[in-house]
Every structure is written in C-alpha cells, then in structure tokens.
Amino acid sequence: MNLLLVTAHPDTGSFNFAMRERAQTVARRLGLGLQYSDLYQQGFSPVPGRADFQTFPEDQLLQLGSAQREAARHGGFAADIAAEQDKLRWADAVLLQFPLWWSGYPAMLKGWIERVLSLGFAYGPDPTLEPRALIMALTTGGATDAEDARATEAHVRSQLAQPVFGYMGWGAPRLHLVHGPARMSEAERVQALQHYEQWLEAELQTLRASAR
Template sequence: MQGIDDPSTVFWISAHPEQRSLTGSLRRDGLAHLRQGGHSVLESDLYAIGWDPVVRSQDGGQVGEHGLRRFRVSSDTRRAFLTDEQPRDVAREQSKLLKADAIIVQFPLWWYGMPAILKGWFDRVFVSGFAFGTDPQTGRRLRFEQGPFVGKRVLVITTLGDRPQAIGPRGKSGELNELLFGLLHGTFAYTGMSVLPPLALPSADRLSDYSRVQDELVDRLDGLFVDREIPYRPQFTGEYTSEWELADHVRPGEHGVRIHSRTPAAIPGEPHATPNE
C-alpha cells in the first residue's frame, strides 16, 4: 500500500443492517484492500455480531449485577474496567481498540447522526478509565493531547442521501466537518486520536458509478497513515482557559465549532485563514 512503510493493525467498525448495501460493499472491498497491503485487520460488524447498544447496570460489574446500590454509570463502569469486571463483549471491543494503530468507523448517516447501534457501542466501550479520565498517580487529565489513544489515527466513512452541495460550505445540511463535530472532536480528538478528514459519499441512494466511490475509498485507505489530520487545538497549551473556553487572544471575536481548529477544515472554494494566535 502506497505511503505506508510497515504493516499495521487496523480496526474496522461498521454499522449497517444489510450486507448487500453500499456500506456493506465498501466494507468488504476496503477490508480486502487493507489485507492485500499486508495489514492485520480487526473487525466489528455490529449488526452481524448482534451488538447490544444499551448501557445496563451489568456494565458496572458485580455491583450492578447484584443491585446492591444505585447504578452510577460513570463511576461504576470505570470501577468495572479497573477491576476487570466488565461484560465480555465490552472487554473484547476494548482489546481490539488497544491493538489498533488506526480505526475505521463506517456508518450511514441517519437523521444526521450515527445509527443507534453504533452510538451504543461508544456508550458502552468508551468508559471512564479506559477512554478518558484522570491518571490516579499523577492527576494528569487524560483527554485531547494527553488522551489515552494518542498515536492512533481514525477515519470516518459515511454514506448519506444529501446531494454533495448540501454538505458543502453553504449547504443546507451543514458543512461536513461541522456536521460531524461531536464525533470527530468530542469523541475521537477528546480521547487523543489523530482525526483524519472524513470520507463522505453523498447521493448514496442514486449512485450509478460504484467504481468511482471504490477508487475514493482505496485512495483514502492508502493515505491512512500519511494524510494530514484535522488540526484540532490542544487543550493544555494555553489556548483554552481553565473553564474550557477559547482564550481571548485566540481568534478574537469569532465563534462556532471551526474556531477549535488551528486552521479551518479544508472547504472547496474557501481559502484557509491564518489563525490569530
């Protein structure tokens, strides 16, 4: 595979109920391409494995199972992780994530968000102590540039019904990186990952040239370890206040999600602004 010197481990998470869908076809072709490039591939096809997306008291380990007290989601799932009392399905997904050098998250965009089964995967797998938290020895905040997943790269692949212009800089549905900001910044960057610009395939229901989107997919997979990441701002280098607000000297007078990148996301037809640092 071009641009990658050494084979790596890639974890591919997908969420679509139909194997014969466009999502399913891209997944199969993408996995085959990665394997042909010599990479180790880990998979979680959430519908195929019957993933349970619902956080339950059992996710808190023995305390939750026996109902000894009220289930405190964050603290009890953290304790279950630290004491190795998590459900096996959660621990298995966490193990895949830890082994991965890069993560592919693939889903159809439904109502401008992830399918419920995938949202539930994050709810159950990305628990405190594993994906974020505080180092008990040093008190170091484990998030953004100090997150536990620093060094891992992540690429979102999504299909959607909107026309290409609808997710452009003046599109009715919102510019793509802003539309996915909660996932890209609030989940992936928050946990320390390097976030690649997402691959979106619009007008998926009217697709007539599969070879074109297949080529797009292959191109992005070939750049998985070399393409430039979205330059989200680090949290602990003076650009934010102690209240997590962008400091007054950074992009003064501006607001909105794009100010949290050191340069705006690449938008066709719009020049990159020079950050006012």
C-alpha cells in the first residue's frame, strides 16, 4: 500500500511536524510506500489562477472549473499541480496533517485542494482519479471539555471533510484530533504522540488488510 502524507504547517518544529514524523515512522515500520507533500516547505502556491495551466489565452475569461476540465483531458496543468496529481495517482491512501485554524483548513491546504483536486481529475462526471482512503490528523487550540471535543470532531466531519471529500466520493475520513498541544507539558506531548502512533498503526493495518 502507498501513502501520501500531506502536511500544512509552516514550522518544522511544530507538534504537527512531530505527528508527521510519527506517521513516517509507522509507514516505514509497516513497509508502506511513502511520499510527501510538505506544502509550506516546498513553496507550494495556494492561489488558483491562469498560472495553473501551461497555456491560457490572455484575452479569455478564466472560468476555473472549465479550464481544469480541459487541462485534465489534455494534460495541460502547470508542473506543480501535475506533480501533486501524480502523487495522488500513486497513492492508495492520503493522510492530511494540519492545524485547525479559524475552524477550517489552513489557506495553504485549502489552496492545494482547490488547485490539485480539480474538476475532471478528482471530481465531475468522469474523474480520472478514483477515490482514495482518507486519514485526517489535526491539532486544535484546545477543547474545554469532552462535549467541546465532540463538537469539534463533528464540525470537522460535517464542514471540512464531507463538503470536499464526501462530495468526491472518498467517504468518511479516519479522524484523529489532538486538542491544545501548545498547552501540554512535555510529558503530555510525548503521551499524545505515542497515542497517535498507536492509533495510526492500527488504522493503516486495517486499510492494508482491506486492500488485499
């Protein structure tokens, strides 16, 4: 099984990147194929526009969906988008690792979704990419209690995952949230990372078994 690990955090010293390293460890321990998209670190542009395409007439109105559909048909995407789409074709499962900012995706990840998971490639009448297994691993600023944590999880599922990945037919994500790592002691952070590693290994083993 092949795993694409997509990280959207600007600081490699963050708890998000510590989770990324644990995911890498688990994937290697299980013998999975592994590729990365560290969006901030690779300088990925999150802004859709004419530069998304190898050629686009200057005098033509940009209708993004229509332009994406044509590029998907004829291989006309810009190199950075094509590279990300190649990774998705290779992957059996995608792990999105990111912080929850203002109750949503970081702008970098939202831009990756808009530019890479494009009409004709990931969704539409005849997309060329089949649905992938989805894992989402998030950090939040914190939860006041168990009810607040459950509400945040419900929000992620209904307002982030379903409108994008459910719409594309990928189904419900395997979801893991870590609340308030910045407020944790070092011992608590270590424990949270260990818990994540154990959870992720179990989820990946289940996915690999179901793919056989």
